[in-house]
Amino acid sequence: xxxxxxxxxxxxxxKHKETGCIPTIYETMLxxxxxxxVDFDTFQEDFDLDLPGLGEKKNNFVSVxxxxxxxxxxxxxAQEAFTTGTEKLARLDELLEDxxxxxxxxxxxxxxxxxxxxxxxxxxxxxxxxxxxxGFFDDGDTDEWIISRADVIKTHDxxxxxxxxxxLNKWK
Numbered sequence: 344x345x346x347x348x349x350x351x352x353x354x355x356x357x358k359h360k361e362t363g364c365i366p367t368i369y370e371t372m373l374x375x376x377x378x379x380x381v382d383f384d385t386f387q388e389d390f391d392l393d394l395p396g397l398g399e400k401k402n403n404f405v406s407v408x409x410x411x412x413x414x415x416x417x418x419x420x421a422q423e424a425f426t427t428g429t430e431k432l433a434r435l436d437e438l439l440e441d442x443x444x445x446x447x448x449x450x451x452x453x454x455x456x457x458x459x460x461x462x463x464x465x466x467x468x469x470x471x472x473x474x475x476x477x478g479f480f481d482d483g484d485t486d487e488w489i490i491s492r493a494d495v496i497k498t499h500d501x502x503x504x505x506x507x508x509x510x511l512n513k514w515k
Contacts, residue, residue: 428499
């Protein structure tokens with residue numbers, strides 16, 4: 344199993360449980376990559392586009408990446424959508440091999456029995472499984488999901504939504 348080095352020391356606690364998984368993921372990805380010059384104290388508040396009072400749901404890989412880039416032009420998150428789960432995993436492997444920090448969107452139906460998608464950073468991987476960070480808590484505990492590549496493909500190909508990857512493409 345391969346892991347990002349010391350990823351647990353870089354994981355961000357999700358401050359807004361109901362709205363902020365994508366801002367938290369992007370913060371974690373920036374921390375894992377060692378990006379400096381970003382205000383991590385206010386990152387989630389600055390880029391959670393779904394905070395109360397802002398209207399309809401706006402958080403997605405693209406909208407949050409655009410907001411980050413507007414404030415920090417040197418930081419660029421890229422997003423890609425895939426027709427098949429096999430294509431998605433092949434691209435994930437390419438990105439990981441290139442040393443990119445990657446998050447995956449996944450439909451939760453088969454895993455949690457709910458009709459929604461969730462996004463998580465990939466923190467470990469091998470030829471059979473992916474380890475994704477579902478949560479990091481104030482006390483240092485983590486909630487890691489180990490999901491087989493076969494289940495990722497099956498879910499991608501048979502469930503609505505969860506077709507994307509996001510990755511940290513460039514930074515200073």
